[in-house]
Each structure stands twice: as structure tokens, then as C-alpha cells.
Amino acid sequence: MASSEPVRVMVTGAAGQIGYALVPMIARGILLGADQPVILHMLDIEPAAEALNGVRMELVDSAFPLLKGVVATTNVEEACKGVQVAIMVGGFPRKEGMERKDVMTKNVSIYKAQASALEKFADKDCKVVVVANPANTNALILKEFAPKFPAKNITCLTRLDHNRALGQIAERTGAAVSDVKNAIIWGNHSSSQYPDVNHAVVNVDGKEVPVRELVKDDAWLDGEFVKTVQQRGAAIIKARKFSSALSAASSVCDHVRNWVKGTPEGTWVSMGVLSDGSYGAPKDVIYSFPVTCKSGEWTIVQGLKIDDASQKLLDITGQELVDEKKLAYECLKE
Ligand SMILES: NC(=O)C1=CN([C@@H]2O[C@H](COP(=O)(O)OP(=O)(O)OC[C@H]3O[C@@H](n4cnc5c(N)ncnc54)[C@H](O)[C@@H]3O)[C@@H](O)[C@H]2O)C=CC1
Numbered sequence: 641m642a643s644s645e646p647v648r649v650m651v652t653g654a655a656g657q658i659g660y661a662l663v664p665m666i667a668r669g670i671l672l673g674a675d676q677p678v679i680l681h682m683l684d685i686e687p688a689a690e691a692l693n694g695v696r697m698e699l700v701d702s703a704f705p706l707l708k709g710v711v712a713t714t715n716v717e718e719a720c721k722g723v724q725v726a727i728m729v730g731g732f733p734r735k736e737g738m739e740r741k742d743v744m745t746k747n748v749s750i751y752k753a754q755a756s757a758l759e760k761f762a763d764k765d766c767k768v769v770v771v772a773n774p775a776n777t778n779a780l781i782l783k784e785f786a787p788k789f790p791a792k793n794i795t796c797l798t799r800l801d802h803n804r805a806l807g808q809i810a811e812r813t814g815a816a817v818s819d820v821k822n823a824i825i826w827g828n829h830s831s832s833q834y835p836d837v838n839h840a841v842v843n844v845d846g847k848e849v850p851v852r853e854l855v856k857d858d859a860w861l862d863g864e865f866v867k868t869v870q871q872r873g874a875a876i877i878k879a880r881k882f883s884s885a886l887s888a889a890s891s892v893c894d895h896v897r898n899w900v901k902g903t904p905e906g907t908w909v910s911m912g913v914l915s916d917g918s919y920g921a922p923k924d925v926i927y928s929f930p931v932t933c934k935s936g937e938w939t940i941v942q943g944l945k946i947d948d949a950s951q952k953l954l955d956i957t958g959q960e961l962v963d964e965k966k967l968a969y970e971c972l973k974e
């Protein structure tokens with residue numbers, strides 16, 4: 641995708657919290673690289689039109705050298721026209737005390753409506769990442785209602801959870817976060833997700849040491865660590881009264897950059913992708929797996945040994961996705 645031609649990047653919900661953190665990162669080259677010009681397509685809804693125009697004005701005022709144009713609109717078809725990357729943040733966020741299921745009804749109908757606009761107007765190889773919750777199920781609805789769109793191009797964000805896991809291990813071991821790799825987020829971007837460190841390693845003086853060996857505290861790794869990562873979104877909402885906008889925006893950039901430009905040799909990342917049943921995950925849901933990326937394509941990492949306790953956790957989060965899919969279809973009927 642790297643070329644001197646600008647890449648068209650759409651952000652929906654661009655006037656919101658994550659949008660406000662994300663668009664300057666895109667315009668600075670954090671999403672696609674410091675040499676890749678971009679044109680930003682920002683979509684929001686009519687009640688947010690004035691705020692959206694405010695963001696547009698600030699983008700102009702920032703004089704970002706890579707930013708070659710801005711489309712700011714409340715018209716979904718106009719927003720989707722020719723986009724090569726679509727970052728779907730638009731929706732109703734979870735507020736303090738709400739479970740993700742509470743936001744389901746409103747958000748799945750938005751994703752059904754936007755699926756056809758994407759299918760009709762976006763570039764035929766557009767890469768899509770869904771951020772808005774319930775992220776996996778919104779992505780699934782997008783896929784189901786855009787049947788001509790390549791299913792492999794529709795993903796959801798679990799990179800924030802992945803990065804949270806790396807961050808927790810770094811804090812606990814005192815390592816730099818850049819020396820920690822190969823954690824895995826399995827399943828749903830919800831509190832049922834399984835943050836798995838059984839294959840994660842820390843670079844200590846040039847040697848890769850397994851996280852379990854370094855931490856020497858399985859009770860913490862299987863207990864508090866897992867809970868902290870699962871509940872981090874809720875903890876941020878409690879502290880900020882808003883969702884984790886900065887870290888979500890940064891993780892979106894990691895997700896797309898690795899997808900487009902590839903993952904480093906020997907490193908995998910977590911992405912919500914259409915399940916093919918690997919590791920016993922239910923098929924036909926968007927499930928978070930460890931993936932490597934090359935030439936713009938993701939591949940699920942195969943052959944990892946999963947112990948019985950972990951398999952149970954993979955199954956629980958998979959079952960939640962099956963239940964969410966059913967609920968989403970019920971919501972769409974109402
Ligand atoms: N997957 C992840 O890791 C994370 C997901 N989230 C989710 O991301 C979403 C956005 O969060 P925030 O930016 O904090 O919320 P926000 O409420 O600040 O922004 C959402 C924006 O979406 C707009 N919107 C609503 N319906 C729309 C539609 N039909 N088309 C286009 N735009 C529409 C709203 O007007 C608003 O400007 C929420 O669903 C939140 O739960 C938040 C953090 C992490």
C-alpha cells in the first residue's frame with residue numbers, strides 16, 4: 641500500500657473520543673508510515689456535525705505534511721467512497737455500569753446499515769477494522785450484510801487487549817514493553833476474553849525467556865493478571881468517565897500498520913478475524929487469534945500447544961460469541 645499516492649482512510653465516529661485521538665495519529669503517519677500521504681474521510685451523525693467540523697478545522701490548523709485532504713461528512717455513502725482503510729469507531733459507547741450487551745441493540749443496527757455502503761462505495765480491497773462495541777459481533781454483522789466484500793478484509797480490534805497484556809507483564813517484570821512479545825488474546829473483546837501468556841516471552845539480555853519462568857508466580861498470571869486485562873476497559877471508564885480513547889487509537893494504528901506492513905519475524909499479534917475453527921473456536925464468528933501478517937494478509941498462527949485449563953477458557957469466550965451472534969440477529973429483527 642505504500643506509495644506516493646495518498647491512501648484514503650475512513651474513520652467513523654470521528655467526532656467522538658477515540659476519533660479525536662486517532663485522526664492526528666493517522667495524519668502524522670503512525671497508521672501507515674511516515675512516508676505515506678493520506679486523505680482522511682471522517683463520518684459522524686447529524687447531531688455531531690458541528691463537533692465534526694471542529695475536528696476538521698483543527699486538522700487544517702495542524703498543517704500535517706502527510707495530510708492531502710479531508711472529507712468530513714454525515715453521509716455514509718460519501719464517507720465510504722474509494723476508501724482503502726475503514727476504521728469503524730462510530731456507535732454508542734458503554735457508560736459506567738453498563739455491560740457490553742446493553743450497547744448491542746443500538747450498535748448492530750448501525751453496522752448492518754453501514755455494511756451496504758462499504759460494499760458499494762469502498763475500494764474493493766478495503767481493509768476494515770471494527771472498534772465500536774460489541775466489536776467482534778459488529779464486525780460479523782458487517783461481514784454478513786456485505787456478502788460481496790472479502791471476509792478476510794473485515795477484522796475487529798483486540799490489539800488494545802494484547803497491548804494491555806504486554807503492558808502488565810512489563811510492569812510486573814520491570815522489562816521494557818518493547819522486550820515483551822507473543823501474548824495472545826483469545827476470543828471476544830469482552831470480559832470473557834482469555835489473555836494467555838503461555839507462549840509469551842521477554843527478551844532478557846538478548847535471550848528470550850518465557851514469561852512464566854521470569855514471573856515465577858502462576859497464581860498471579862492465572863488470576864489477577866487475567867482479570868486486570870479483562871477488566872481494563874471498565875477500569876478506564878471508571879477512572880476517566882470516558883472509554884480508553886488514547887490507547888484504543890494507538891492500538892488501531894498498531895493493528896492496521898502490522899496488517900499492511902507485516903509483523904516482525906518471530907512475533908505475532910492478536911486480531912479478531914473470521915474463525916475457521918482453529919483451536920476448536922466456533923466457526924463463523926469473529927474470534928481473536930494470534931496472527932502473523934505478510935504482504936497485507938493475516939494468517940492464524942497454527943500448532944500452539946493449548947493446555948486443558950486454557951482450552952476451557954477458549955471455549956467459554958467462543959460460546960459467548962455464539963450467544964452474541966444469536967442475540968444480534970434477535971436485535972435486528974426487532
Ligand atoms: N475495541 C476496543 O478495544 C475499544 C472499543 N471501544 C468502543 O469504541 C466506540 C467509540 O468509543 P468513543 O469514541 O469513546 O465513543 P464516543 O461516544 O466518544 O464517540 C462515538 C462517536 O460515534 C458517533 N456515532 C454514533 N452513531 C454513529 C453512526 N451511525 N455513524 C457514525 N458515527 C456515529 C457519535 O456521534 C460519536 O461522535 C464505543 O463503542 C466503545 O465502546 C472503546 C475502547 C476500546
Ligand SMILES: O=C([O-])CC(=O)C(=O)O
Pocket residue numbers: 733734773800872873874876883884
Ligand atoms: O470496555 C469498554 O466498553 C471500552 C472498551 O472496549 C475497552 O476499553 O476495551
